[in-house]
Amino acid sequence: MKTQRAFSMVELMAVMFIITVLAAMIVGLYYKAEAGAKADKTKATFLLIKMALEKYKEVNGSYPTATSITLSNQVPTTDNGLYSTLYSGGYLNKVTGSELNFIGTLPDTAIRDISGTKYIVDGWGNPIAYFHSPSGTGYSGFTPPVGYEKSCHLISAG
Numbered sequence: 604m605k606t607q608r609a610f611s612m613v614e615l616m617a618v619m620f621i622i623t624v625l626a627a628m629i630v631g632l633y634y635k636a637e638a639g640a641k642a643d644k645t646k647a648t649f650l651l652i653k654m655a656l657e658k659y660k661e662v663n664g665s666y667p668t669a670t671s672i673t674l675s676n677q678v679p680t681t682d683n684g685l686y687s688t689l690y691s692g693g694y695l696n697k698v699t700g701s702e703l704n705f706i707g708t709l710p711d712t713a714i715r716d717i718s719g720t721k722y723i724v725d726g727w728g729n730p731i732a733y734f735h736s737p738s739g740t741g742y743s744g745f746t747p748p749v750g751y752e753k754s755c756h757l758i759s760a761g
Contacts, residue, residue: 610653641726645759648713648731652685652723654695656755662692666755685733686721688713725759732758 669683689695694710714722722730730739735755 607654641761644713644726645731645761647756648709648725649759650693650725651709652689652731652733652757655689655733659689659692662694667733669733683733685731687725690721690725725761727759727761729760734758 639703651727656666658666667684667688669685710724715728715730717730725731735758
């Protein structure tokens with residue numbers, strides 16, 4: 604009579620456990636890398652906006668005025684006209700395809716249409732709020748840091 608050789612239940616369970624642990628490690632690394640990429644995208648977007656705002660100030664003598672921010676669950680609901688101001692004035696250029704090497708351009712993924720209005724968004728898809736009060740006053744819940752009262756501020760909920 605022939606004896607059949609097979610894996611025991613303990614061996615199968617050990618292999619399944621090892622595969623599960625490896626899968627959990629890979630998924631964790633993926634989400635950590637994804638969060639880092641979103642943060643890096645937001646930093647790059649902030650840098651481009653900062654350069655465009657400086658160009659705007661150089662041409663017009665001051666930053667665009669936006670004296671309030673609308674929040675919903677601590678997330679900005681508007682960019683206070685930042686998109687329309689910077690694009691209509693030519694301070695930022697919208698690009699498609701592979702033209703991303705020109706300074707002052709944002710990729711399509713940094714622009715989002717919400718209810719017919721275009722906004723500049725962070726890596727998580729939330730509008731980047733813009734605030735600037737020439738008088739140096741803050742808004743509800745925000746007081747500019749000492750020395751930065753008359754500068755402009757960008758706020759991301761990410």
